[in-house]
Amino acid sequence: MAQNLDQIFVLLTGWMVSYLPEWLRPYGVAVLGVVGVLAVYVTLFALTTWFERKGLGRMQNRYGPNRCGPFGLFQPVADGIKALTKEDLVPRSADQVVHFLAPLVLLIVICMGLAILPVGRNMVLVDMDAGLLFFFALGASTELSVFMAGWSSRNKFSLLGAMRAIAQMISYEVPLLLSAISAVMIAGTLSLPKIVEAQAGFSGILPHWYVFTPWGFAGAVIFGIAAKAETNRCPFDLPEGESELVAGYFTEYSGFKFAIFFIAEYLGMFSISSVSVTLFFGGWGAPLSFLTFIPSWIWFFAKVLTIIFVFIWVRATLPRLRQDQLMNFAWKFLLPLSLINLGVTALWRFMGDGWQRWIVCAAIVIVSYIVLGLWGMRRQHVAPRKYSYAD
Amino acid sequence: MLGEGIIKGLLETARNFVGSYVSKERLTTVQYPEERWEAPEASRTFPFLVYDGDEWLAGLRCTSCQICEKECPPKCIYIEKSADKKPDAVGKMQFYPTRFDIDISVCMSCQICVEVCPFDSIKMDRIFELSTDDRFEGLILDRQKLAKSNSYYHQIHPTEAAEVDAALASERAAAAAKAKAAAEAVAAKAAAAKAAAENAAPAGGGA
Amino acid sequence: MSPVFYLLAAITIAGGLAAVLLKKLVHCALAAAAAFAGLALLFLSLDAQFAGFVQFLVYLGAVAILIVFAILLTRNAEEQDGGLFSRTWFAGLVVAAAVFAVIGWAVLRSGSVLPNQLAVPTATVRDIGVALMGRYVLPLEIVALLLTAATIGAVIVAMHEKEGEQ
Secondary structure (H helix, E strand, O other), X not given: OHHHXXXXXXXXXXXXXXXXXXXXXXXXXXXXXXXXXXXXXXXXXXXXXXXXXXXXXXXOOOXXXXXOOHHHOXXXXXXXXXXHHOOOOOOXXXXXXXXXXXXXXXXXXXXXXXXXXXXXXXXOXXXXXXXXXXXXXXXXXXXXXXXXXXXXXXXXXXXXXHHXXXXXXXXXXXXXXXXXXXXXXXXXXXXXXXXXXXXXXXXXXXXXXXXXXXXXXXXXXXXXXXXXXXXXXXXXXXXXXXXXXXXXXXXXXXXXXXXXXXXHHHHHHHHHHHHHHHHHOOOOOOOOHHHOOOOHHHHHHHHHHHHHHHHHHHHHHOOOOOHHHHHHHHHHHHHHHHHHHHHHHHHHHHOOOOOHHHHHHHHHHHXXXXXXXXXXXXXXOOOOOOOXXXX | OOOHHHHHHHHHHHHHHHHHHXXXXXXXXXXXXXXXXXXXXXXXXXXXXXXXXXXHHHHEOOOOOOHHHHHOOOOOEEEEEOOOOEEOOOOOEEOOEEEEEEEOOOOOOOOHHHHHOOOOOEEEOOOXXXXXXXXXXXXXXXXXXXEEEHHHHHHHOHHHHHHHHHHHHHHHHHHHHHHHHHHHHHHHHHHHHHHHHHHHHHHXXXX | OOHHHHHHHHHXXXXXXXXXXXXXXXXXXXXXXXXXXXXXXXXXXXXXXXXXXXXXXXXXXHHHXXXXXXXXHHOOOOOOOOOOOOOOHHHHHHHHXXXXXXXXXXXXXXXXXXXXXXXXXXXOHHHHHHHHHOOOHHHHHHHHHHHHHHHHHHHXXXXXXXXXXX
């Protein structure tokens, strides 16, 4: 029974496809998988917009949305109707073609990233040999569409927002990749389902997740921080800082194109959270050995939503960083720490089993964290700013 | 150590998150259409025109001096001055506005018009439910919509209105006293002139 | 030669031509990015996953962004005074045609020299990694050294300018 429940979507797909003629079956599987993944993630997106507003409200001692339906649950529907019925304005001086293409390219690229996520046992749309690389390659391509959006709007806020976004994404892509590589080094593969399998199994009742090792913990934290910066979430939301740039690179977008940017932002958040779950939190594995009867896909989405909640929690807590703080943090703290972490991972791998490696690796990680925190993040005395032209 | 403050902040927000479900006192917001919050006395939204007595047009304090129109930073006031004069609340002949429009879609509630008005005629209102389906005409308030009685002013800003009334009363009293003194002086002068004339006549007669 | 190949080839060639022929520099850069993407997809359609993803990661994620940044930061990208082509366009055309001829000749020749391989070579990421860390480790390290030197040089250039300002 538990076995069937675990594989219910796989069985369901098989059953539905069995009605198709032989030559159509591969296409049927593909279409059903794509539709399923998109439907699940878009539903999650709708729920998350509600959950985020509710959570932020509660963290600020407010109610949050509570008018549309019970507990404001229909708020996403109302938002969707609003976005669909709004006038789609394009600035007269904007570059029409690029302005139109930018949100489409962004959404397509982000949706392609959802294809490689192993959302449950035997539940992955495309099992690629280099799936993780595919994910990061797509992540790199989003920068171009952000630039397209910012440049084509012919608006200084848009352009500034795009420049900030690209600078930030390039800077934080380095620690993101380096921290992901540590998990790849131990698992010995770039394929996401295989990384999940490498974390299967339990010692006693505790799972073998990478986050429960010194290098894995550091890697998960670095990955999480870099993921927040990659998805432009607070406290790294400088590209769309309302108080400075109106809405950053999508200032000149309205109506459904704006909604596409919104969806793309959240889907990007889901996919990067899913990857971090896969890399460090055991993917669809159960957290305790006696909980394995619960279907794998439930565990996967529970973990993803937990990470989303942490995202929201941090958003409610921290103020926005300044540009120089952002860059200092990336290059002077995260990058050295992730490089050291890479070395620690190699050490972990070659020290073999035993308790010594725990002490040595943990000590290196903690000491480097403290030293880098004191040295890299020390308070800097900034001289009064000089302007080249204004004086 | 790096990150301590973040942990502290996260704990604080977590406490809020849980606490807002446990204790209602934490929730600071008001559920607006059902619940209403008594705005503080000093709160202000848009300007209005005060009139004395019962007739709004007759009692308008505004003398159409157009100082507010000139001072308004976003230029949202439009005034047309009357050609004739009408008696104001105390019976003095004054100009009055034939047209006084405020575009509240432009007004930024800075209160400068109130500060510069020498006649205590324009004051800040407290109404805020001004939404309309006509964004052009519906958001321009003409002089009839702007005119509100002095008793309304007393109702929304009691302290300030009392001060204004006291100042106006003392001003009027001073003016009345001055007028009386002037009248007396005129009367005395006339009496003196009369007396002098009376005195002069017999003298003339005598001459 | 499947329809997919022709589609991807069309995208790549159209992107390349647009990169040369379009008037606005930013459009050219975006067209070049489209050509890069087409090339990456061609790699993927040949089952060369690693090469395709690296093409995406490096060319779309880094080179295209670098070009765009260079255009935006160096000069006014909007104004295009004078003709579209430089005066030496004919020489450029000759060079390009010569290079194309050489490559085409090599490709056509190799087809007849090499035996027709039927088995699709399966180069996994692991094989590529092993090759890079084993047989080709020296070239890899030399490239790494070169890149490090370039990075340090760039930093020094930037730092020097800053000191000069102060």
